[in-house]
Amino acid sequence: MTVRELSKALGCEELKLPEPDREVEGCYCGDLLSWVMGRAQASQAWITIMSNINIVAVATLCDVSCIILSENVMPDDGVLDVAEAKGVNILRTADTTFGAAAALARVTGNE
Amino acid sequence: MKELSLNILDIAKNSVKAGAKLCTVEITEDRETLDLKISDDGCGMKEEFVKNVTDPFCTTRTTRAVGLGIPLLKLEAEQTGGSFSITSRHESEYPDDHGTVTEAKFYKNHIDMTPLGDIISSVATLVQGSPEIDFLFIHRLPGGEVRLDTRELREVLGDDVPLDLPDVLVWIKENLRGQYDELNAKE
Numbered sequence: 001m002t003v004r005e006l007s008k009a010l011g012c013e014e015l016k017l018p019e020p021d022r023e024v025e026g027c028y029c030g031d032l033l034s035w036v037m038g039r040a041q042a043s044q045a046w047i048t049i050m051s052n053i054n055i056v057a058v059a060t061l062c063d064v065s066c067i068i069l070s071e072n073v074m075p076d077d078g079v080l081d082v083a084e085a086k087g088v089n090i091l092r093t094a095d096t097t098f099g100a101a102a103a104l105a106r107v108t109g110n111e
Numbered sequence: 112m113k114e115l116s117l118n119i120l121d122i123a124k125n126s127v128k129a130g131a132k133l134c135t136v137e138i139t140e141d142r143e144t145l146d147l148k149i150s151d152d153g154c155g156m157k158e159e160f161v162k163n164v165t166d167p168f169c170t171t172r173t174t175r176a177v178g179l180g181i182p183l184l185k186l187e188a189e190q191t192g193g194s195f196s197i198t199s200r201h202e203s204e205y206p207d208d209h210g211t212v213t214e215a216k217f218y219k220n221h222i223d224m225t226p227l228g229d230i231i232s233s234v235a236t237l238v239q240g241s242p243e244i245d246f247l248f249i250h251r252l253p254g255g256e257v258r259l260d261t262r263e264l265r266e267v268l269g270d271d272v273p274l275d276l277p278d279v280l281v282w283i284k285e286n287l288r289g290q291y292d293e294l295n296a297k298e
Contacts, residue, residue: 034112034183054182057167061179082168 001108003066003089006045009107010100012068012091015075016083022065027104029097033058040064045104047097051075059088066090068104070097112183114228115147115217120236121180122149122213127241129153129211133262134237135247138230142253144193145217145227155201155209164197184215191221231287234259235280242275248287254297257290259283 001009004020028040029047033054040046042063048055051073059067066089069075075083075090083090093100104110112118119136126134131151139146156164163169167182185195193216202209217224234248238261245265250257261274264283272279 032113033179033186034117037179052186054167054179054186057179057182060168086168 003045003091006066006104006107007091010068010091010093010095010103012093015069015090015092016080017089017091018084018087019065019089022089024065024104024108026108026110027101028064029101037061047100047104049073049097051079053079053082055079056082056086056088059083060086068093068100070095070100112187112225115145115187115225116228116230116233118180118184118187118225119147119149119230120233122184123237123246124240125180126151126153126211127244129155131210131244133245133247135249136234136237137249137251138227139251140219140253143218143220145219147188147215147217148212149214150210150212152210155205155211156199157201157203161197161199165195181213184213187225188215188217190223191218191225193217231284231291234287235284238283239275239280242273252294254294257287257294259287 001024002021003024004017006024007014023043024045025043026041027047028036028044030036031048031050033050036046037058040062043065045066045068046059046064047068047070049070051069053076055067056079069090069092072092072094080090095103123134123136126149129151131153134151137148164181165185167179181197188195195215197211197213199211200209230250237246245261248259264274
């Protein structure tokens with residue numbers, strides 16, 4: 001499933017989609033950036049409530065397919081511009097991290 | 112990071128990389144705040160680089176495109192309501208007085224405060240990783256201070272004993288532990 005397809009399936013808001021056709025393979029949830037840095041795997045969707053510029057750096061480092069901001073968190077100023085420049089997809093959902101992860105598992109058949 | 116002491120390790124390694132002869136780590140605590148100051152006499156950074164140093168996409172590393180040591184420390188300080196600053200004097204402009212000072216203020220009672228963690232191990236790791244450099248560690252607490260100065264160690268041990276010998280590292284850890292225990296006993 002691509003990031004755009006995932007976004008549609010979860011009813012996410014597409015804040016920035018420079019790479020809509022990237023394949024999503026699995027999911028990682030976490031907010032402590034230094035922890036996520038060493039654990040999120042390439043192509044996973046990463047669900048977090050953190051909203052500062054460092055999330056784009058972590059996403060680049062881990063090469064995740066997209067960041068999903070849960071609980072309607074709004075990214076800080078400038079984050080979306082950097083995401084565009086670095087090719088990092090950012091989605092947003094009103095759902096909790098658990099809710100978003102559960103929905104992702106459902107739509108990707110990983111239940 | 113899960114412990115501030117790991118951040119300290121990370122920032123002090125920048126000092127080592129900058130060719131510092133002396134790296135000073137100061138932690139000053141009162142009931143409400145923790146002030147962290149890491150200063151060195153390394154090559155320093157040019158003004159333009161200092162401006163960008165809290166940008167996670169700015170790094171001296173060549174193995175990857177992002178550096179997160181400083182951005183994460185800044186984030187951790189600010190998420191407690193504290194502050195962060197970094198000032199530097201590059202050797203090209205200040206040939207006799209160059210180096211970098213990184214400072215962060217934390218409000219310890221904030222729920223998002225990162226615990227200090229195992230600072231003794233971090234200090235020992237620093238010495239072990241760069242035995243040729245001098246480290247001055249001062250932790251000021253309300254009841255007194257804990258201190259380690261590798262220059263004093265060298266004076267006692269002489270130039271032939273490298274500081275990364277296991278016996279020296281064990282001594283450093285036990286000595287620091289002893290100083291903390293003494294302070295705790297006073298309280």
